[in-house]
Amino acid sequence: MEWIKSPWPWYVGGPLITFIMVLMLFFGKSFGISSTLKTVCSIGGAGKLSEFFKFDWKEQVWNLFFVVGALIGGYIASHYMTAHQAIELNIETKTALISSGILNPGAEYVPTTIFSWDNLFTLQGFVFMVVGGFMVGFGTRYADGCTSGHAISGLSNLQFPSLIAVIGFFLGGLFVTHLILPALL
């Protein structure tokens, strides 16, 4: 059972994600997670302010169960299925991060010096958490999908708009990683 506790390689993770997508299709639903953010807005009454949120959110409750399940899965995996949460980073990535002041890159899944309550009200923390989160929510809804809906389901179904969206994901990600993050790290 040692393999359960050690990190799973890409050729285990990738095919299992396909398995989840196919399973959802057999349950009559399509795999797409960013829609849950829209559903939450609708439950909160945003339908009174914009037609965009005026839909029967009860039809989407299944997806909220999916993400609550995902949260629980994260808890179970980190508490019972992980020996230590260290990531084997490429040495170049590691060196770059150390030289920008991250003490122990890869020791945990997330750089906790950046993602901390103390850091929330600094420019760095505000951009990484608040601005970043806002752009995730805004961008996925504008693009009508995120990594699950466009990159996995959309590309699997050979949908052209999904290819455009994935190109956009990379344009934005490369821009921020190479031109914005160096100023903030």
Next chain:
Amino acid sequence: MKYLKFLIVGLIFGVILTKSEVISWYRIYEMFRFEAFHMYGVIGSAVILGIIAIQLIKRFKMKDVDGNPIVIQPKAKNKWAPLLGGTIFGCGWAMTGACPGPIYILIGNGFLMFIVVLLSAILGTFVYGMLDGKLPK
């Protein structure tokens, strides 16, 4: 309880993304610096197998558990919305290191700061909804 199966599939999804390190900020950073194959392997193998699976579903006209034909709703044939929205999301992905699924999963992993990221993402979705129809599609 008709929703229980979605909770369970979600739970398995949370385990998969945690164990394959997809939820790690470092893995996303590495990906955008082209310094590791890991994320390309995960997404690439998922998509290649997904293409095969969906071709088989279509070829054999498979049905879902309720007996309805499996159909994947095509996305609207827009150009600007996926390009501009995708680029905005990509910026946020590189900052937070998380797309929507991982945001939930990271909270479960105990990184409670991602509650802030989740609330910001909900706010971002809300602001988009207020502007819907006013932006280039």
